[in-house]
Amino acid sequence: MESRARLAARVAEIAPFHVMEVQTAARVLEAAGRTVIHMEIGEPDFPTPAPVLAEAQRAIAQGGIYYTSALGLPELREAIAVHYADHYGVAVDAERVIVTAGSSAALLLVNALLVNRDDRILLADPGYPCTRHFIRILEGEPVGIPVGPASNYQLTAELIEQNWSPSTRGVHVRAAGPTQGANYAPSGGSAAARAASVGVLIASPSNPTGTSIARDEMQRVVATVAQRGGRLIVDEIYLGLTYDHAPRSALEIADDAFVISSFSKYFNMTGWRLGWLVAPKHHVRDLEKLAQNLYISPPTPSQRAALACFRPDTLAIVEERRQAFRARRDLLVPALRELGFGIPVTPDGGFFVYADCSRFCADSERFCRDVLEGAGVAVTPGIDFGRHRANAHVRFAYTIGQAKIEEGIARLARFLGHS
Ligand SMILES: Cc1ncc(COP(=O)(O)O)c(C=O)c1O
Numbered sequence: 058m059e060s061r062a063r064l065a066a067r068v069a070e071i072a073p074f075h076v077m078e079v080q081t082a083a084r085v086l087e088a089a090g091r092t093v094i095h096m097e098i099g100e101p102d103f104p105t106p107a108p109v110l111a112e113a114q115r116a117i118a119q120g121g122i123y124y125t126s127a128l129g130l131p132e133l134r135e136a137i138a139v140h141y142a143d144h145y146g147v148a149v150d151a152e153r154v155i156v157t158a159g160s161s162a163a164l165l166l167v168n169a170l171l172v173n174r175d176d177r178i179l180l181a182d183p184g185y186p187c188t189r190h191f192i193r194i195l196e197g198e199p200v201g202i203p204v205g206p207a208s209n210y211q212l213t214a215e216l217i218e219q220n221w222s223p224s225t226r227g228v229h230v231r232a233a234g235p236t237q238g239a240n241y242a243p244s245g246g247s248a249a250a251r252a253a254s255v256g257v258l259i260a261s262p263s264n265p266t267g268t269s270i271a272r273d274e275m276q277r278v279v280a281t282v283a284q285r286g287g288r289l290i291v292d293e294i295y296l297g298l299t300y301d302h303a304p305r306s307a308l309e310i311a312d313d314a315f316v317i318s319s320f321s322k323y324f325n326m327t328g329w330r331l332g333w334l335v336a337p338k339h340h341v342r343d344l345e346k347l348a349q350n351l352y353i354s355p356p357t358p359s360q361r362a363a364l365a366c367f368r369p370d371t372l373a374i375v376e377e378r379r380q381a382f383r384a385r386r387d388l389l390v391p392a393l394r395e396l397g398f399g400i401p402v403t404p405d406g407g408f409f410v411y412a413d414c415s416r417f418c419a420d421s422e423r424f425c426r427d428v429l430e431g432a433g434v435a436v437t438p439g440i441d442f443g444r445h446r447a448n449a450h451v452r453f454a455y456t457i458g459q460a461k462i463e464e465g466i467a468r469l470a471r472f473l474g475h476s
Contacts, residue, residue: 071190076437079425083435094465096453097435099264100327101408103381106374108365109326116361123357127348128341129156129333130360136367137333144297145306153335155344158355160294160319160332162348164191167290167315169347170340172197175252178290179220181212182443183411183450185264188292189443198252203445206401210266210411212259214277221254221285257282259307260292262299265442265452266411267386267404272305279311289314294332295407297323297375300383302405313337320359322407324366324375329359382408385455385462392466393453396473408455411439415449417473425451432472434465 076097083093104110116122128134131151138151157163164187172178174196180188182201189199202220204210259278261270270278282289291307291314307314319332336344348354365371390410394400399413418424422438428451429435439450455462 067194067196070193072186074186075422075441079429079435079437082426082429086429086433091433093429094434094461094468095457096455096462096465097437098456099409099454100456101322101325101378101382102456102458103325103378105326105329105362106324106366106371108368108371108374109324109362112365113358113362117358124354125357125360127345127354129154129355130357130364133360133364134333136364140367141306141308141335145304145309147306147308149308149335150338153338153341155334155336155341155348156355156360157332157334157348158352159321159330160292160317160334161187161330162352162355163317163319163332163334164188164290164292165351166334166344166347167317167336168192168195168197169351170344171256171288171290171315173255176256177222177252177254178256178258179212179217179254180258181210181260181263182445183210183263183265183439183447184258184443185260185292186441186443188258188260197255200254201443201445205446208274209268209270209402210263211261211268211270211274212257212278213274214281217257217278217281221287223253223285254285254287256288256290258290258292260294261307262295262404262406264295264407265409265437265439265450266402267295267407267409268402269299269405272310275307276310279307279314290317291315292317294319294322298379298382298408299406300379300386301403304406308335315340320363320366323379324363324371325378326359326363326366329362330356331359331363382455385457385459386410388459389453389455389462389466392462393469396466396469396475410453410455411442411450412453413446413449414451419448421448421451428469428472432468434468434472 079097087093133156134154135151137154138149141147141149168191172195176197177200178192179200181204192199202216289311296304308316316335320326393412397416404410414421414424425436425438437452439447
């Protein structure tokens with residue numbers, strides 16, 4: 058067996074998804090004949106919309122599935138640009154749209170473009186774990202800033218100001234261990250070890266909290282980052298799934314932001330691995346070079362299929378599903394509060410509820426194991442999303458139908474001694 062010492066150190070620094078462990082444990086229970094209500098999974102249960110499937114079948118039957126431009130099919134880039142105008146009222150030049158292999162590849166491209174060794178990118182804790190892992194893979198420093206209900210679990214301009222470090226101090230200190238461990242720089246960090254901050258990443262609506270940044274706060278964030286000469290990356294992959302107000306893209310106020318989106322969630326196409334990035338025009342050539350080298354081009358059948366996403370029949374389907382997600386949220390959130398979970402801010406987007414479970418257990422990983430064993434309900438421990446009060450939180454995903462949500466709530470109620 059090859060020695061671990063011969064692997065790149067970064068491998069040891071990337072934490073696994075604890076949600077996978079929950080899933081594995083759930084499968085063991087299912088194999089033993091138990092039923093499990095799955096609220097751990099962060100992907101829509103809805104199938105790919107029929108018009109998209111039909112378009113994919115047509116494309117494959119025609120053949121000609123070759124590489125495309127690394128930037129994506131021109132007609133898809135154009136369709137995405139038109140979608141920004143129609144859906145969000147923002148004019149985006151199609152030349153600024155880069156189709157990527159999932160928004161994951163968009164995150165990789167942007168970070169590869171911006172992050173030098175030890176450069177700091179500020180992001181919210183809790184937040185989507187892969188984001189900080191991408192930064193670490195590139196030897197940058199993800200700086201998780203604790204956020205809570207007071208700011209909708211989002212960064213604020215004030216937090217950015219407090220945590221921004223303007224110049225390189227030149228000392229590189231990194232403890233071993235995954236990015237949930239010591240090297241996931243805490244807010245404030247050790248002054249001696251602080252390198253330059255180069256950017257800020259906002260995800261709105263957020264995974265795991267399902268909460269969005271207020272528009273006036275986003276305006277302040279844009280101004281603060283610009284004043285400091287930093288770059289703003291905005292992950293809007295859940296923006297289409299906004300429930301209580303009209304969705305507003307950051308591109309409305311920050312034309313020079315790097316805005317990331319995806320076909321995975323709103324268009325129910327997780328397995329097709331297709332997303333996109335809107336970048337400032339003068340960076341497109343460099344991003345193209347990176348994409349060419351990293352993966353040559355985004356998947357061609359998926360791109361052809363995605364051309365059907367913006368047709369009225371598909372948009373009608375995904376809109377109906379958005380309403381279904383909203384109804385699920387309206388069922389789940391009050392029921393969880395009733396059971397004693399703390400949900401101080403009603404999530405307004407995505408399909409997640411980040412609930413404080415400290416009333417029941419001080420260790421959310423243990424709580425997840427107990428709830429799975431005792432109630433047959435699978436949820437994700439907060440540790441997957443950072444360190445800030447992670448042990449006090451679990452994430453519920455409402456990616457199952459209402460009947461199953463009701464069953465999950467009933468099981469939790471019995472388990473927690475409510476009935
Ligand atoms: C906030 C956020 N960003 C990006 C991604 C990556 O999604 P994909 O690569 O499927 O577009 C996810 C997936 O769950 C996510 O939650």
